[in-house]
Amino acid sequence: KNEVEQSPQNLTAQEGEFITINCSYSVGISALHWLQQHPGGGIVSLFMLSSGKKKHGRLIATINIQEKHSSLHITASHPRDSAVYICAVTRDDKIIFGKGTRLHILP
Amino acid sequence: DTAVSQTPKYLVTQMGNDKSIKCEQNLGHDTMYWYKQDSKKFLKIMFSYNNKELIINETVPNRFSPKSPDKAHLNLHINSLELGDSAVYFCASSQQREGEQFFGPGTRLTVL
Secondary structure, three states: OOOEEEEOOEEEEEOOOOEEEEEEEOOOOOEEEEEEEOOOOOEEEEEEEOOEEEEEOOEEEEEEOOOOEEEEEEOOOOHHHOEEEEEEEEEOOEEEEOOOEEEEEEO | OOOEEEEOOEEEEOOOOOEEEEEEEOOOOOEEEEEEEOOOOOEEEEEEEEOOEEEEEOOOOOOEEEEEEEOOEEEEEEOOOOHHHOEEEEEEEEOOOOOOOEEOOOEEEEEO
């Protein structure tokens, strides 16, 4: 079993829908990262968090350290949000990635 | 201005050859990384350098050797290329160890 599990693996939704992507991990961590990989291949860091909640525009990331769980929410989703969203955790200088969630927003 | 740059963007080569991928960051970050993304799109860390010092070396064949001439550069040399080395290689940097990552555009390596 991977130390970082994401769900769902694939998600298709209509424009405007509220999106939630989940990430669970099984190890102690220093921080959790949410990354976005565009269809063209580029990777962008969305959030790095170790507690609580962060918001950037239409994106919100939360983390529950006790439950070893994080969620990424997208409000008012748009076709340009279509991408692969990757959860990663860092500990002891190491970074472990989830397998990603492929999101497709239909117009 | 590009924050993390990699060259080349594409690299096609024959099995057995030796090749290098260069990475430069102009963010003034202390830590740099190399990642491999396989055909299933799974990312895995290969190396991490902090202030030119190696801090992570995952179970990567010793045909792969990172070289950091200065804090702003982390190059990846690969000897005796094999078919299984075909992948996209990403360089990244962060201000401190385990910090927010800034990724380069990736280098798609194809070994024939």
